[in-house]
Amino acid sequence: MNRIKASPERVMAELAGRGIRVERSHPDFPELLAAVGLEAPGRLPAHFRGDIHAQALTSCLCGRLLSPPVGGLVLDMCAAPGGKTTHMADLMENQGMLVANEPSQPRQSALSGNLSRLGVLNTVITAYQAQQFPMRQRFDHILADVPCSGEGGIRGEGLYREWAEAPPSLLDLQRKILVRGFDLLTPGGVMLYSTCTYAPEENEAALHHLLTTRDRVDVLPLEPGLPYEPGVTSWNGSRYDQRVQKSVRLYPHRVDSVGFFMAFIRRKSG
């Protein structure tokens, strides 16, 4: 639910009035609702008005765990199509400044469309390659929801047939984005690194790469409020820095949502 435009009470009353059962999907976050059995939410008047946006519960956690402050300065490094961006704008109460970065022109159109529909007035869009985002502007809060192999979305046989392992170029890109994101942090600034895949090569290995190539990296604990597993410290013959255990793995069979990996990183002050 988009609180920039709608009140929780109005949205719930409208959906309930149309026979759509609505319930809280997370005990701590009132804007996250589950509409049981609803098909095609994008065709509802509430969607057109910008009162609601359909997104996986685990995707919504990214904004909540990064916790961008009202009035703050935030960078979303890989923003399109804008579900997490617009959620963060909601959490920022449409104040401060959010820089939504997306280099792909078609994806920028989708991003821009969602920003408009949801009434987001605190956001500008840039088109840098995320791994080359200019160093002249630093940020206190950064979301690096990087391109990935998308294993977390595989919940049926049909999708499985299309899945392929992440190529080395993707692994390289993810690491570069993560490192650039860290370099863009102000002292004391925080970044959430996330993927919707289980592959340790794309998750813990990327985090390990950051930990072994940069100083002043803190990995902070996360509490998603849903069942999770800690990051793995070894995989396929590779061993990772012990600090990766503070990252979280969310599995569909435990949270009934898209699988995700998240790591919360802080640049030490001083």
Add this chain to the structure above:
Amino acid sequence: MLLAYLEKRFGIAGTLFRQYLFFKRSKGWRILRASEHLEKGVCRLKVSVVGIPAFHRVGAFIKPSTRFIQIFGVYASRARLELTTEELQRLLSGREIESNLPDEDGYVVLFHQGSPLGLGLLLKGRLRSQLPKDMRTSPRIHQKGLLSNK
């Protein structure tokens, strides 16, 4: 010019926009909330898109965008109309409705169930929709079950 138009046509006070910036583009204007971060550093980035569309140029005229009206239309004190569900369905299907609004010909903020949806165009006592085409053609929108409360 933009704020004067909003005040004159809709009664939307210009002071409402003290915290916002308008950016002129070839096809119209966009609106962004002012922030100290813009001046302190974000202005040094190469920005592709700013905020959301606020006004479009329509020939010699300006038209507030649907999304702008959905945010600020609630402040309109004139040239506004609360539609019944039947009236909204009629407009969405491409037909006109009769209107007794006292306002001069021009744009009107359309409300439904208390929420501003966008604009209609009032011409000689008849109102036609200026809502986006994708809203007009969506079949689910037209189903009474979705536009009316059970």
